[in-house]
Amino acid sequence: MTEAQKTAHLLRRAGFGYSLRDKSNLSFDEALTRLFSSNNTYEELYLQGEERVTMAELRKMTKEERREILDDLAANVKKLNLDWLKIMGKADGQLREKMSLFWHGHFAVRVRGFAQVESYINTLRKYALGNFGDLLMAMSKEPAMLRFLNNVQNKKNSPNENFAREVMELFTLGRGNYTEHDIKDAARAFTGWGVNDSDEFELKVNQHDTGSKTIFGKTGNWEGEDVIRMILERDETSIYITRKIYRFFVNDQVNETHVAALAKDFKASNYDIPKLLKQLFTADWFYADENQGAHIKSPVELIVELNRTFGISYDNAQPLLAVQRVLGQTLFFPPNVSGWAGGRNWIDNSTLITRMNLPKKLAEAGGLDMSFKSMDDESPNEFQQASQLKNKFNCRFNWELFEAKFADVATENLWQAVSENLLASKIKPDLPDYLKQKLTNPRPEIIRLMALYLVRLPEYQLA
Amino acid sequence: MKRRQFLQLSGLTTTAALIPGFLKAFETNLSVLSGKRIVIVQLSGGNDGLNTLVPFSNNIYYEARPRLAIAADQVLKISDDAGFHPALLGMKYLYDEGMMSIYNSVGYPNPDRSHFRSMDIWHTASNSDEYLNTGWIGRLLDSNCKGTEHAWFAIEADDTLSLAMKGSRRSGFAVKDPKRLHAALSDPFYQQVQVGKQASEQESELSFLYKTLASTTSGADYIYEKSQAKPSSASYPQHELGKSLKEISGLIQAGSESRIYYTSISGFDTHVRQAETQQRLFQVVGDSLKSFCMDLKASGNFNDTVVMVFSEFGRRVKQNASNGTDHGTANSVFLLGGNLKNAGLRNAMPDLTKLDDGDLIHQLDFRRIYASLLDQGIGFDSTQILGRKFDSLDFI
Numbered sequence: 001m002t003e004a005q006k007t008a009h010l011l012r013r014a015g016f017g018y019s020l021r022d023k024s025n026l027s028f029d030e031a032l033t034r035l036f037s038s039n040n041t042y043e044e045l046y047l048q049g050e051e052r053v054t055m056a057e058l059r060k061m062t063k064e065e066r067r068e069i070l071d072d073l074a075a076n077v078k079k080l081n082l083d084w085l086k087i088m089g090k091a092d093g094q095l096r097e098k099m100s101l102f103w104h105g106h107f108a109v110r111v112r113g114f115a116q117v118e119s120y121i122n123t124l125r126k127y128a129l130g131n132f133g134d135l136l137m138a139m140s141k142e143p144a145m146l147r148f149l150n151n152v153q154n155k156k157n158s159p160n161e162n163f164a165r166e167v168m169e170l171f172t173l174g175r176g177n178y179t180e181h182d183i184k185d186a187a188r189a190f191t192g193w194g195v196n197d198s199d200e201f202e203l204k205v206n207q208h209d210t211g212s213k214t215i216f217g218k219t220g221n222w223e224g225e226d227v228i229r230m231i232l233e234r235d236e237t238s239i240y241i242t243r244k245i246y247r248f249f250v251n252d253q254v255n256e257t258h259v260a261a262l263a264k265d266f267k268a269s270n271y272d273i274p275k276l277l278k279q280l281f282t283a284d285w286f287y288a289d290e291n292q293g294a295h296i297k298s299p300v301e302l303i304v305e306l307n308r309t310f311g312i313s314y315d316n317a318q319p320l321l322a323v324q325r326v327l328g329q330t331l332f333f334p335p336n337v338s339g340w341a342g343g344r345n346w347i348d349n350s351t352l353i354t355r356m357n358l359p360k361k362l363a364e365a366g367g368l369d370m371s372f373k374s375m376d377d378e379s380p381n382e383f384q385q386a387s388q389l390k391n392k393f394n395c396r397f398n399w400e401l402f403e404a405k406f407a408d409v410a411t412e413n414l415w416q417a418v419s420e421n422l423l424a425s426k427i428k429p430d431l432p433d434y435l436k437q438k439l440t441n442p443r444p445e446i447i448r449l450m451a452l453y454l455v456r457l458p459e460y461q462l463a
Numbered sequence: 464m465k466r467r468q469f470l471q472l473s474g475l476t477t478t479a480a481l482i483p484g485f486l487k488a489f490e491t492n493l494s495v496l497s498g499k500r501i502v503i504v505q506l507s508g509g510n511d512g513l514n515t516l517v518p519f520s521n522n523i524y525y526e527a528r529p530r531l532a533i534a535a536d537q538v539l540k541i542s543d544d545a546g547f548h549p550a551l552l553g554m555k556y557l558y559d560e561g562m563m564s565i566y567n568s569v570g571y572p573n574p575d576r577s578h579f580r581s582m583d584i585w586h587t588a589s590n591s592d593e594y595l596n597t598g599w600i601g602r603l604l605d606s607n608c609k610g611t612e613h614a615w616f617a618i619e620a621d622d623t624l625s626l627a628m629k630g631s632r633r634s635g636f637a638v639k640d641p642k643r644l645h646a647a648l649s650d651p652f653y654q655q656v657q658v659g660k661q662a663s664e665q666e667s668e669l670s671f672l673y674k675t676l677a678s679t680t681s682g683a684d685y686i687y688e689k690s691q692a693k694p695s696s697a698s699y700p701q702h703e704l705g706k707s708l709k710e711i712s713g714l715i716q717a718g719s720e721s722r723i724y725y726t727s728i729s730g731f732d733t734h735v736r737q738a739e740t741q742q743r744l745f746q747v748v749g750d751s752l753k754s755f756c757m758d759l760k761a762s763g764n765f766n767d768t769v770v771m772v773f774s775e776f777g778r779r780v781k782q783n784a785s786n787g788t789d790h791g792t793a794n795s796v797f798l799l800g801g802n803l804k805n806a807g808l809r810n811a812m813p814d815l816t817k818l819d820d821g822d823l824i825h826q827l828d829f830r831r832i833y834a835s836l837l838d839q840g841i842g843f844d845s846t847q848i849l850g851r852k853f854d855s856l857d858f859i
Contacts, residue, residue, distance in 0.1 A: 063783070063784055063785055064785070067734075067735075110579075165592070293668070293669065294667075294668055295668070296668055296672075326622070326623050335579070335583065335626075336579075336580060336583060336594050337594070338594040341596035344631065344632075344668070344671055345596050345629065345631070347634075347671070347672065347675055348624045348628075348629060348634040348635075348637065348675070349614065349624070349634070349636050349637060349638075349675065349678065349679040349682060350622060350623050350624050350637040351623075351624075352672065352675050352676060352679060353647070353648070353679060356652075356653075356676075357647075370622040370623070371621070371622050371639065427669070430659075432655050432656075433655070434651075434655065453652075456652065456656075457656060458656070458669065458672035458673055458676055459669065459672075461672055462668055462669060462672070
């Protein structure tokens with residue numbers, strides 16, 4: 001593996017690939033350093049000039065008023081979706097965005113109000129590269145989470161175990177590493193963890209059970225914070241999180257030896273997320289043959305990587321919502337609390353062909369001409385979104401900058417150079433016959449034809 | 464270059480020839496499916512079961528829905544206490560012909576009132592606190608029993624594939640318009656890409672993608688061919704559902720080896736103006752189903768077919784303040800076929816005196832219907848799909 005291939009592998013896995021503005025001789029060390037040093041400042045996701053309606057205010061409205069507002073709120077969630085997509089493509093802090101995408105699938109929440117979504121995603125992005133314990137605590141007190149998993153209904157006299165169960169099963173320990181009794185008493189410790197009228201976390205003292213609880217065999221007057229601390233003390237938590245991070249960044253097929261070693265250090269570091277990631281990205285095996293081209297890009301990874309690689313700018317990015325939908329991954333609409341299954345689950349006959357067509361349609365500024373099932377919880381009857389698919393992509397590729405990357409490459413080496421730029425390193429497709437016939441065409445055209453052929457390949461679905 | 468020409472030039476006649484090893488890469492499960500094909504019709508949005516099959520002799524129903532209840536003299540009566548919504552003339556006809564079994568109060572424990580979650584539960588056949596990534600039909604495909612190696616074994620008449628049809632190794636085939644898909648895949652790009660691709664021994668992600676691509680092109684060819692062979696000449700309502708069912712009927716009449724067909728119609732989330740919405744949708748549903756069933760009967764295919772009509776949940780017993788109904792729980796499921804063992808109303812109408820916070824309490828787990836369709840319908844051990852034994856029902 002050449003250094004350039006190693007760098008490309010890192011950028012594709014840890015971020016969303018090369019930026020069009022990256023210098024062509026970016027060294028591995030530079031790339032790695034930048035990955036960890038460029039995350040300190042980042043843009044918050046915030047919709048300017050929008051009215052933020054609290055849930056308390058919503059409740060006071062008549063049904064008709066509420067219905068109208070809810071439509072606005074749903075539209076704003078879509079704006080946030082596109083804003084984040086744009087940031088993922090452009091931001092220097094690639095690792096923060098990539099890790100936030102991971103955490104979004106991990107702490108998978110689906111709520112209506114855009115202010116709640118805004119708060120949720122900014123909390124995720126704030127803690128994405130911090131300490132997992134802090135992130136877990138922040139997420140456990142996030143209004144969107146408390147509502148989505150019914151903890152606002154978890155009261156001393158009528159406990160609701162939903163949050164307590166998922167926090168152990170899906171967010172930390174994993175199935176089989178706790179008892180039903182642990183959940184029951186943990187739920188009691190979380191009673192009263194609710195949301196006030198200003199849509200902020202609040203411990204509702206009169207709904208809170210202060211009695212004695214036994215969790216993981218330890219008895220005490222445990223509070224919610226104690227439960228989280230006790231969860232973090234368990235090795236299973238570090239193993240579960242590390243394994244999931246490994247599957248996201250390295251390979252769906254897990255090497256348990258690697259995971260065990262990483263998890264041990266992760267816990268010893270008190271769950272320092274960047275430290276774990278650095279260990280991952282500097283391990284020899286991260287670049288091993290079996291881990292190259294082994295990851296099927298998620299729809300969001302695919303879209304963002306295309307945008308980034310070609311510097312695509314959109315006059316109207318709305319159709320990208322429809323693309324996310326037909327490909328099975330819409331930001332802020334995970335399928336359920338367990339997030340997106342990922343891997344081969346992304347692929348069926350419809351999604352594969354749509355993926356292969358997408359770059360062509362983008363380049364031609366065409367439309368997808370498909371319909372899809374509307375399953376928004378707030379508006380399952382809406383057909384209007386279907387028209388987004390008929391809408392043409394109003395976008396432009398920055399071909400000049402893309403072509404400039406290959407300015408020094410001799411024509412006979414172009415195929416190899418463009419392939420290496422676009423595809424995972426161990427993949428080396430043959431130059432197709434119809435492109436062979438075009439090698440005498442003007443260079444910009446050859447480069448475009450090659451690039452558009454390559455990004456439509458099944459190979460391009462892999463990173 | 465046209466696709467056919469390309470294939471001739473390449474000295475190949477079918478796409479399958481390009482990828483011989485891929486199809487052989489699977490081991491074959493020895494179970495042989497027998498019996499019927501299943502057609503699933505999904506009513507998306509949560510259809511209001513109580514105004515579909517109306518409990519017209521029940522005062523609680525009329526008290527709970529002062530403006531939405533269907534008057535007793537309007538319903539299409541099928542028993543002393545049940546009658547179809549007046550727009551469901553088609554359903555009434557099929558019922559009278561002995562082609563329909565109805566189960567009321569079908570649902571699952573701890574019902575979820577969110578559309579997407581409840582639909583996922585129906586699609587994956589999971590418990591309500593369990594999250595599965597594969598659908599019940601998808602797991603049938605994964606089982607590898609004979610026939611499932613064909614991309615066209617399970618077809619969804621839509622542009623995108625439902626979770627129900629997704630397996631971990633194989634998935635169903637989404638195609639809304641066989642002609643359009645065939646034309647799209649005739650782009651020489653798709654052949655060019657597949658030339659020289661060999662099955663590799665190890666199941667890498669890349670070979671998985673190429674396998675999916677190969678089955679997509681061969682599936683599109685097969686389905687297009689069948690769709691052109693004997694298109695149905697019967698008349699169907701001019702609506703997406705009518706079109707889909709007509710397409711499916713054409714494939715069945717052309718002898719397609721597909722055993723599962725899936726189609727959906729949306730718009731049933733009737734929080735407001737329910738009466739008008741239902742009137743319109745029910746006419747489409749009733750008439751389309753009648754056209755479809757009579758079409759299959761006339762062509763001698765109805766005895767081998769079972770149609771299941773379901774929705775992700777029913778609606779609350781009480782109407783709301785906007786002349787609509789809100790999300791509820793248990794619902795009626797309709798099964799249609801030419802050779803049902805026990806047609807008719809198969810259980811009691813919902814008990815409106817015993818509600819859970821204003822919602823129906825389910826009496827019958829929906830997975831018992833799936834179990835019947837699998838065990839009795841197509842002859843496949845349902846415990847392999849559902850993870851445990853659900854007692855079959857006796858409609859087939």
